[in-house]
Amino acid sequence: MFRSPSPNLRRLLIRYFSSSSSSFSPSPPFSTSHPLKTHSPKSPLSLPHFTPIKTLASLPSKPKSTDEQIAQLLSTHLLKSETNDNPDEPTKPSLTLHQRLDLYFSNISFSPELLLQTLNLSPSAGRQILSFYHWLSKHPNSFKPDDDSLRHFIEHLGRNKDFKAIQELLVQNRGIAGEKCFKASIDRLVRAGRPTQAISFFDNMEKDYGFARDRGALLVVVSALCDHGFASHAERLVKRVADAFFPDESICEILVRGWCVDGKIDEARRLVGEILRGGFELGTSAYNSLLDCVCRICRKKDPFRLQTEADKVLVEMDIAGIPRDTGTFNVLITNLCKIRKTEDALKLFERMGEWGCSPNAETFVVLTRSLYQAARTSEGDAMIDRMKSTGFGEALDKKKYYGFIKILCGIERVDHAMKVFTRMKKDGCTPGIKTYKLLIGKLAAHGKAARANALFFAAVNNGVPVTPEVYKVDPRFVKKPEKKKEKKRETLPEKMARKRKRLRKLRLSFVKKPKKGMRMAY
Known part of the structure; x- marks a missing residue:
């Protein structure tokens, strides 16, 4: 190659990389020249106790491949404008892109x-x-x-x-x-x-570009239109070319999904009625699209009616003889998690076996996100372990782990986010620049400068192009200085009241108190 x-x-x-390495020598994010600061109404507070050991220039970085x-x-040449780069010879014409x-x-x-x-x-x-x-x-x-x-x-x-x-x-x-x-x-x-x-x-x-105009091409166009909210254009196209390519069940299900993506449940039901009257049979995917559309509408208008309306669609499926599959449960679990009904979603997850369905990778990921969002971190970790034991560990890629870390940082569980970050590296996922920036910023906001600086150096060692920045400590996590109690000089009335209270305690100490349970003699 x-x-x-x-x-x-x-x-x-040689010239490019020598110049770039010499010009790029930034300092660590929490050095003395860029301290962590938080702006208070009176004066800024900093963390002067932390001093970095190494500089960025002394850290080794991974060599880039030739490609x-x-x-x-x-x-750099494609982004370069057609100007003369040599200031010593301004009259010399610049080289075009093809010449370079x-x-x-x-x-x-x-x-x-x-x-x-x-x-x-x-x-x-x-x-x-x-x-x-x-x-x-x-x-x-x-x-x-x-x-x-x-x-x-x-x-x-x-x-x-x-x-x-x-x-x-x-x-x-x-x-x-x-x-x-x-x-x-x-x-x-x-x-x-x-x-x-x-x-x-x-x-x-076919005429302009030489592509074959067949049923597969029609399926590609209809699917793209329906996935991006143009179901009306897709339906008109299918009806117009029906003489050449008569629609089959797959095209009908895609059209139903397109109306559901638009959120137009009435049009979707109208199309379902036309399809059934035309002698076609709809599969589980079409009813899953209807179920998802109903749940999204309920989430927007009245979340308390979500389970009632979803049950109506499930009854329609049972009447029509359409079996439930894993996608049906994924739709229900996803929508329940989005309205923060994590406990109901977990109960439904445990009942999937009653209909002969087993969870897939999407089910585990949705539940893990919801558990982390609800600050049930130990249960979220257990769900990840269960996902791996079921055989879906390969689905946990860098993007999924970044989503978990982002949720944990959003609810200010930075320590647990670092645990998930460690697990991410153990599973063989290489963290990217977004993951490092998120964790460094959150650690800095919590006032943990040493851990943030260590993470920055680890990113540089791994070849991640992170840049040093000045981060501010969140005022919620700034340690407030303890106020020393100053002894106030007592006034004469306060002094006399204290003496009277002391004398009263002394007088009462000489009084013989009655024993408990002793009855008075008559």
């Missing part, structure tokens, strides 16, 4: 992974991405376009809503672009809020 770099590229790599270095250099790429990257073989890294590092490159592709197409020895690599360019241009460039790319690569490019184009058009253009793309896909 990677050839020996040219001398120009080698010199550029990462090349991708970073490519992104020819100078430094002519001997590089570009794989889809390298292209994806480069595009992810260049989110604001704009039309430079299309110019970069034109340069690649002129070097067939370094780059051979296929469906996978073209998809990365389409997704990047679609995020910037540059659909004219996407059209130019598809026309230029007619016959090479395939199913992945078609799905990416439809998805980006629908995400950008252009359902009419997506339908027009489907109508002209």
Whole structure:
């Protein structure tokens, strides 16, 4: 994949990384130059007792791979404007993007992974991405376009809503672009809020771009429209092309799901009635969509009616002979957890076996989040252990653990969040910059400067690009100085009252007290 770099590229790599390493020498987040502070009405308080042992420049960092270095250099050229960088020769014309790429990257073989890294590092490159592709197409020895690599360019241009460039790319690569490019184009058009253009793309896909206009393509378009709230456009499209592609049960269930995503339960029930009268049979997924829509409406309008309305949909399922599955219980458990009925969700979770259903990874994750949200941390840890013992431990990735840590930090359980962070590393998940920033900020807000600084150094050692910042201690966690009680000089009335009280106690001490239970003699 990677050839020996040219001398120009080698010199550029050495100059780039030597300059970046020399210029970047930040101090730790809680050094003496950046102390933790909290602004009080009178004067700021700081934590002067903590002094870092090491500096950031002395800490080792993980070396970057060759692909990462090349991708970073490519992104700097793609984000670079067409200006002259040499101030000594202002009259000398600047190099264009193609000239710079020819100078430094002519001997590089570009794989889809390298292209994806480069595009992810260049989110604001704009039309430079299309110019970069034109340069690649002129070097067939370094780059051979296929469906996978073209998809990365389409997704990047679609995020910037540059659909004219996407059209130019598809026309230029007619016959090479395939199913992945078609799905990416439809998805980006629908995400950008252009359902009419997506339908027009489907109508002209065979003539303009050479895609096969078949039932699978119709299913992709209808699914994308329904997932993003354009169920009316999807239903009109299905009815218009019904002569060529008669809708089957899968398309009908997708349309029902689309109306439910929109939150229009009346339209969904109307469509269900039409489907049943037409002789089709709906499966469990369609009724799960109806159940989810009903629960979301109840959460918004009247959460106390959620269980009653959900029971009505479950009765409809029983009458129609539709069995419940794991998705049905996931819908109920998720909506119960969102209205903070964690105990009811746990009871339903324990009763799943009565209907022959077993929980999946989504069930365990939803319940764990709800238990942490309710500050039931030990039960949340037990649910994670139960999830692993059931065989769904692989579903606990970096994103799931970050969600748990974020919830615990939100309810100010930072110590337990650090325990979950330790468990995350034991399970083989590498924490990212968001996880480190969240924990460092929370530890600093709680006034735990030593632990925050240690976590910062650990992130730097692991190659995470965290930057030192000045954090403020939350006033709720600042230790208030103890006020010394000053002896007040007694006034003469206070002194006389104290003496009288003492004399009265002394007089009463000589009085013989009656024994308990002794009766008076008559």
